[in-house]
Amino acid sequence: MDTRRRGERRRYRGRPVYPFRDRHGEWVTQNRRRLVDRRGSGVPAPGVSDTPAPPPHAGGGDSLLLHHRDAVIHVPAQRREPFLMGRRRSCDLVIPQGHISREHALIVHRDGQFVLLDQSLNGTFVQGPGGEVRRVHAGEAVLQGSGYLSLGRPLGENGEDLVYFYCRTALS
Incomplete structure (x- = not known):
């Protein structure tokens, strides 16, 4: 039973933590509320489809999800140019931090794996799925599973500017 008064909005304790899987097993990376025309017709607004978009990895092939603050970025394996941070x-x-180089690091898909190429003065710290932290300076590291990237500073000193990564494999 809904105990709200008419016109009252639901109150949530906080923002959801993305990414997560919904009840159908699909990855949710942003709020997927259906946009409805405010005039009350119940018809979706022009240009907005009420059918959900297919998940980005359904086309076959690996992909990488990067999360930084409120941004969620999908990097497909078919991307021709490197992803630049x-x-x-x-x-x-x-x-935009002073300890991060102008063109700090690249992510490329090579030989079926996502590879981080560091080209900075301060290096990049990579924490993998096992919890071990590795410093990459003018070198490369293979990104596997999920973990964190810290550009220019160790993970403990770079709290707000950590980049969470998650490598997804194609559905069979």
């Missing part, structure tokens, strides 16, 4: 505005993931 840094503080320059032209980067794919921009983190």
Whole structure:
């Protein structure tokens, strides 16, 4: 039974933690509320489909999810150009901090794996699924499973600017 008064909104304790799996087993990376025309017709707004979009990995092939603050970025394996992280505005993931290089690191898909290529002065710290932290400086590291990337500083000193990564494999 719903105990709310008419017109009252539900109150939630906090924002959901993305990504998570919904009841159908699909990955949820953002709020998927259906947009409805405010005039009350119950018809979806023009240009908005009420059928959910297929998951990004359904086309076959690996993909990588990157989470930084409120941004969720999907990097497919078929991407031709490398994914660039840094503080320059032209980067794919921009983190405007002084200890991060303008073009700090690249992520490429090579030989069936996602590889982080560091090209910075301060290095990149990678925490893998086992919890071990590795510093990559002017080198490369294979991203497997899930973990955290910290650009320019150790993980403990870079709390708000950690990048969570999750490698997904194709559905068979």
